[in-house]
Amino acid sequence: MRTELEEIFKRHAHAKRDSLIPILQEIQDKMGYLSEEAVVSVGQHLNIATSKIYGVATFYNQFRFEPKGKNHVMVCRGTACHVLGSQTVLEAIENKLKIKAGQTSRDGLFSIEVVACIGACGLAPVLNINGNFHAKVTVEKIDEIIESYRNKEE
């Protein structure tokens, strides 16, 4: 992890605070999430307090602070999906997995991410799990969808 971070910092050798977001994005691309260690070292590199970086990072939905699960559930919360009930779908998934958006289940099998629009409005409300689209999802279908991924693991 240390070497990966150092590589990123090398690319941003004389960076100032305006490079914060690109650096965080690169870290997340590389490691899948922003660990505490990563945030602290970004702070040392850019001379910004950790609390400030955490403040900036939590402002954006794109950053996560836990590693992704084996099955990464992206819930579309774009306008079309919203109109067709994606909020209740999201709540059903959160209840099913007993985690909130942005979190990863304790067994590491599932994580949830809320995204603004996947660009598949015709399929609304839509989920994307590990790259697979699930169209016209309803609360009733959630159990079946999630279990199908869980069963794949076994």
Added chain:
Amino acid sequence: MNINIEVNNKLIQAKKGETILTALNREGIHVPTLCYMKDLMPTGACRMCVVEVEKKPNLITACSYPVEEGMKIKTNSPRVVHSRKTIIELLLSNHPDDCLYCERNGNCELQKLSEQYNIRERRISGKKNKYRVDQSSASIFRDPAKCILCGRCIRVCEEIEKVTAIDFVGRGSKTIINSAFNKGLNVSSCVNCGQCIMACPTGALHEISHIDRVEAALNNPEKMVVIQHAPSISVSIAEEFGLKPGADINGVMNAALRKIGFSKVFDTSFSADLTIMEESSELIHRITNNGVLPMFTSCCPGWIKYVEEFRPEFIKNLSTCKSPQQMLGAVIKSYYAEQEKINPENIFSVSIMPCTAKKFECSREEMTNNGIADIDAVLTTRELVKLIKAYGIDINNIEPELADNPLGTRSSAGKIFGNTGGVMEAALRTAYFKLTGEELINYKIDAVRGEESRKEAKIQIGKLEIGVAVVSGLAAADKLLTEIENGRKDIHFIEVMTCPGGCIAGGGQPITHDVKRIKSRIKSLYDIDKTDSIKASHQNPYIKEIYENYLGEPLSHKSHELLHTHYSKRDVLK
């Protein structure tokens, strides 16, 4: 004064570049504010200070908008008042309805505004926040449910103290103020100074209370409960009892503390004298033996934690002296206990401090002797006021009393510790005597007095010229550290206080933004110094006695054991 503006149909003059609010305040025109704080970067976040300006389509925030030639401003138009009212109603919509149980009941800016704008019903009802309180810190309690997100605590922490332990976390209606990774203040870089508490308009921030443990000890017949009060307390509490701000009610306070049930009342200014004896000797020792210079004072626990966290390379520059609170704590449970033949384990030692960081300090493991804590509980000035009120003591109708000896007599040098520059002035008076064998002709050292965040002076002591600096506010201190890092060598002794202005404006003091009150406290301490007969620590007869009977001399083995300590690098989320 080169711009003319019209306010409420009256012509006033303003300076180019200043904000509307600054110009209005100078003219005595009141505009309500919430997120605004003098000397800090304006954010215009709360929009309480909106005014209507002719030819501008939207209302504008007076705190952040610069004056323009010919502006026509209305500060109380129906549109402005309506807007302010709505803002207050929205702030109240998700605010807990527990004013009666709130720490800040009666001294809350939100409550005051709501009263001022005559808000008498809940027109807008929002979802209440259910955030966990953060009581992880030894000093500071945070309740995010009561937070109105004005951001004043964040700005004080960043701009004045350069600690930046907290920031806005999250977005929109889910925003809260928290430390990094929501981990709690105890593992953050927070130095416990409590300036955030002083900045907070509501009850979202207050000290971790020690009143319960003090009352438990008072009701425990096996405990002898003694109390000490810091130099700044006697000039800070008068205003809370309706007396003149800054009035010195030292004697009355002694009497009140005895009425509450404390068996002995000691004065921390006595141990401030003791600190000066040790610290000035340490300084002379460092100067004459090529020791590490410059030397920094170590009275302020916020500053100590800051160095341990952010500037560990300067730990060797910190004086090894404990703070006056801890020195007196150590002396009570050794010298005094032996003299009175009391088992130190049966003493419960309380201190009253203008400070929240002292609560943290007393819990440090270094601050113990044979496993017994030097100090058992720390009350802030605010908690003392509560205690006096809870015991029904009428401050206006008690006779002043003296503190208890041998730990209750002080010099006025020990008393001025409460002001920024006070420790320096006291140390110089004694250092002068130690180096030359003569007393200063003029005890008053003007160069180190005043409220500026940094003062510097060159002091001639015999053949020796000592460079001294006094800073208050950790941002100012950090700047000086950087200069020293870059090679400045002309300063030998530096006093640092975390709170701007020193302890008289500490994080445990009565909450006020009235600069006049702070000034009156400063003046009051210097007035005491003017009239007192013992003006230097080494002249205090009880200081002479404790060295003769117990400690030997400054920096002796016994002194080191009881009065000195060490510091170490701290790993925190910073």
